Amino acid sequence: MTEATLKAGVIGWPIDHSLSPHLHGFWLEHYKIDGEYLPFAVETENLKSFLKSLADQGRRGTNVTLPHKETTLSVVDQIDEQAKRVGAVNTVVVQKDGSLLGSNTDGFGFLENMHDQNPKWAAKRGPAIVLGAGGAARAILVALLEAGAPEIRLLNRTKERAEELAGELGGGIKVDDWAARSEVVSEAATLVNTTSLGMKGQPPLEIDLSRLPESATVTDIVYTPLETGLLKNAKKRGNPVVDGLGMLLHQARPGFQAWFGVEPEVTKDLRDHVLKVMES
Ligand code: ATR
Numbered sequence: 375m376t377e378a379t380l381k382a383g384v385i386g387w388p389i390d391h392s393l394s395p396h397l398h399g400f401w402l403e404h405y406k407i408d409g410e411y412l413p414f415a416v417e418t419e420n421l422k423s424f425l426k427s428l429a430d431q432g433r434r435g436t437n438v439t440l441p442h443k444e445t446t447l448s449v450v451d452q453i454d455e456q457a458k459r460v461g462a463v464n465t466v467v468v469q470k471d472g473s474l475l476g477s478n479t480d481g482f483g484f485l486e487n488m489h490d491q492n493p494k495w496a497a498k499r500g501p502a503i504v505l506g507a508g509g510a511a512r513a514i515l516v517a518l519l520e521a522g523a524p525e526i527r528l529l530n531r532t533k534e535r536a537e538e539l540a541g542e543l544g545g546g547i548k549v550d551d552w553a554a555r556s557e558v559v560s561e562a563a564t565l566v567n568t569t570s571l572g573m574k575g576q577p578p579l580e581i582d583l584s585r586l587p588e589s590a591t592v593t594d595i596v597y598t599p600l601e602t603g604l605l606k607n608a609k610k611r612g613n614p615v616v617d618g619l620g621m622l623l624h625q626a627r628p629g630f631q632a633w634f635g636v637e638p639e640v641t642k643d644l645r646d647h648v649l650k651v652m653e654s
Pocket of ligand 1: 506507508509511531532533535568569570571577
């Protein structure tokens with residue numbers, strides 16, 4: 375490392391299991407960049423001072439993960455339109471004047487991953503069914519609205535949470551009962567699971583796909599396992615499927631470009647590298 379080494383990182387609490395250092399590390403090596411990307415365990419009470427000291431630490435910015443994505447919004451000096459609409463920041467870039475710009479690239483990651491894994495997919499093609507109303511759902515809903523999904527149906531176990539979210543995002547989202555999920559899929563051009571169901575150690579997502587049109591693209595934000603029960607069943611029926619690991623990889627691109635000056639690519643080698651880390 376030299377004075378010229380470009381530095382960034384990721385902050386969260388806990389941070390041990392973050393895959394971000396591995397994927398940024400892969401890109402730094404691949405593009406032969408004199409750079410450093412480290413994980414930092416930062417407690418909420420230290421979040422503000424950590425972010426405000428980024429420039430003094432010689433860092434060009436940082437990714438932000440749980441539980442700091444919402445709090446960071448009020449710490450940075452400026453936020454981009456996406457972060458404002460989603461209500462959360464996942465990428466902070468130190469500007470030339472030392473001020474902090476917060477952005478949210480999760481929706482970008484979602485859309486890029488969909489296009490990457492299914493080039494025929496377009497949000498505009500038809501209604502999207504979104505399961506879950508947590509933080510991940512917010513970013514995906516904003517992305518689908520902006521990409522022109524003609525109709526969005528939102529279903530969540532706790533219906534009030536879905537109604538609140540649909541209200542906040544201002545029209546274009548219709549809320550249905552969680553119990554109706556197997557019926558509602560008959561309308562879908564896109565089906566997205568944003569709940570934690572189907573994740574290793576969590577209960578499975580119980581949904582009957584028999585009414586789902588065969589052309590509908592099915593995606594899951596869960597990527598442990600990479601092929602969730604939902605994706606497995608959808609694939610068996612002949613539906614195009616998009617796994618959730620790509621969203622993580624694509625959301626990292628804008629930050630890497632801002633900090634290290636190269637527009638990185640999501641390749642099979644990168645996916646294999648990250649999958650190997652996940653297995654170890
Ligand atoms: P995040 O912010 O990362 O999306 P979250 O806020 O914990 O995480 O949201 C998890 C999502 O999974 C929520 O939509 C949650 O539904 P509730 O809002 O009703 O809690 C959903 N979820 C978790 N466990 C579930 C279960 N057993 N059945 C149905 N939905 C579940």
